[in-house]
Amino acid sequence: MANLADDIEAFLKRLLRESSTVEIQRAMLASKFNCAPSQINYVMTTRFTPVHGYVVESRRGGGGYIRIVRLNMEKGEALHTLVHQRIGQRLTQEDGYAMLSFLLERKLVTEREASIMAAALMQESLAMDPPYAERIRATVLKAMLLALSRH
Amino acid sequence: MANLADDIEAFLKRLLRESSTVEIQRAMLASKFNCAPSQINYVMTTRFTPVHGYVVESRRGGGGYIRIVRLNMEKGEALHTLVHQRIGQRLTQEDGYAMLSFLLERKLVTEREASIMAAALMQESLAMDPPYAERIRATVLKAMLLALSRH
DNA sequence: TTACATTAAGGTCAGAGAACGTCAAACGAA
DNA sequence: TTCGTTTGACGTTCTCTGACCTTAATGTAA
Numbered sequence: 001m002a003n004l005a006d007d008i009e010a011f012l013k014r015l016l017r018e019s020s021t022v023e024i025q026r027a028m029l030a031s032k033f034n035c036a037p038s039q040i041n042y043v044m045t046t047r048f049t050p051v052h053g054y055v056v057e058s059r060r061g062g063g064g065y066i067r068i069v070r071l072n073m074e075k076g077e078a079l080h081t082l083v084h085q086r087i088g089q090r091l092t093q094e095d096g097y098a099m100l101s102f103l104l105e106r107k108l109v110t111e112r113e114a115s116i117m118a119a120a121l122m123q124e125s126l127a128m129d130p131p132y133a134e135r136i137r138a139t140v141l142k143a144m145l146l147a148l149s150r151h
Numbered sequence: 152m153a154n155l156a157d158d159i160e161a162f163l164k165r166l167l168r169e170s171s172t173v174e175i176q177r178a179m180l181a182s183k184f185n186c187a188p189s190q191i192n193y194v195m196t197t198r199f200t201p202v203h204g205y206v207v208e209s210r211r212g213g214g215g216y217i218r219i220v221r222l223n224m225e226k227g228e229a230l231h232t233l234v235h236q237r238i239g240q241r242l243t244q245e246d247g248y249a250m251l252s253f254l255l256e257r258k259l260v261t262e263r264e265a266s267i268m269a270a271a272l273m274q275e276s277l278a279m280d281p282p283y284a285e286r287i288r289a290t291v292l293k294a295m296l297l298a299l300s301r302h
Numbered sequence: 303t304t305a306c307a308t309t310a311a312g313g314t315c316a317g318a319g320a321a322c323g324t325c326a327a328a329c330g331a332a
Numbered sequence: 333t334t335c336g337t338t339t340g341a342c343g344t345t346c347t348c349t350g351a352c353c354t355t356a357a358t359g360t361a362a
Contacts (some may be wrong), residue, residue, distance in 0.1 A: 003331095005337065006306060036339045041323065041356085052267065061346025063154030064321035083293045099292070113264055117295050120271040126287050136277050136287065137242045139285040141250070154320095156347065177312060187349045192313065212356025215311035222342085 004035055007049045016054075016070045023067045038068065057081070078108055097119040155186055160198045163219060164256075167205075171221045191217065201247050202237060204253040226259055247272040270294035 015022045020134050030037040048054040057064045073080065082099055101120055103109045119125060125140045166173045179187040199219055209217045221224040224232060233250055251269055254260045270276060276294045277287060
């Protein structure tokens, strides 16, 4: 117990109780805990994943940082249930749309938001052969923007 | 974290909220921020590209200048332009995110909406091998829902 | 007027520096 | 042994600078 990773986790979570976002510099934090900088990455990947309710963003280069964002679990409980229990490895378009109308009913998303997501899930947005990521992404974004322009 | 490029970007964008055109002298701006003149070019090429919604014109020699023009578009027009002119057959994550910040700056999307779209464009959402549509869609929807729970 | 020189801009590019990321190997407690 | 932890070497990305280049306006002498 009381190993380094746990200490760093505790330290960060204490900060995250104050505010929903914490921004640190990797080298700073590492020197504060007298460890290798890569230890910070280890803590991020083992303790601050979306499954744990956090999202980690970072930027390299001068002025770089690591930012941890605490997800709103209570408010997002339905969302987390969907993410972690209802959506498996695969998802059909119909099932996806069904979830969207569920989210709409519960007023967890606005109509605009639902239409954005529907666009991203459209068969036409995702079916590509060969499906290189950049091509798919272009199609997806176009679809989402077109969906927006209907409102 | 207080890097120069971000400061200069913020300074210029504040000016660009007042008027749609800003004209500066490179050396002036550089000395105002205590940096090398070429730093200004760096800011231009990384933050004020057409994808970000800006056009930069300049002239050398005596009386030279750098002029930044904010592309001013109505809502429908902006979306239409993005879809039909800025997004080609392929789209990198970087360019996609730049467009999202363009949409946010112009208040054409809310932060929630932008974060949904960012999620759909994430490399992790789209890079799958082999990328059958149903698998991609599952990843994409998970990502979008997680994005929602940040608000 | 022409031609050339000077001065006053901005442009480009390579390289250094500043962060963060990855991964395999070593370590260590249960 | 096993599995989570920890480190260090090496990689990638973003920022920033300085030397050198190009272009435009102006001044000057023939």
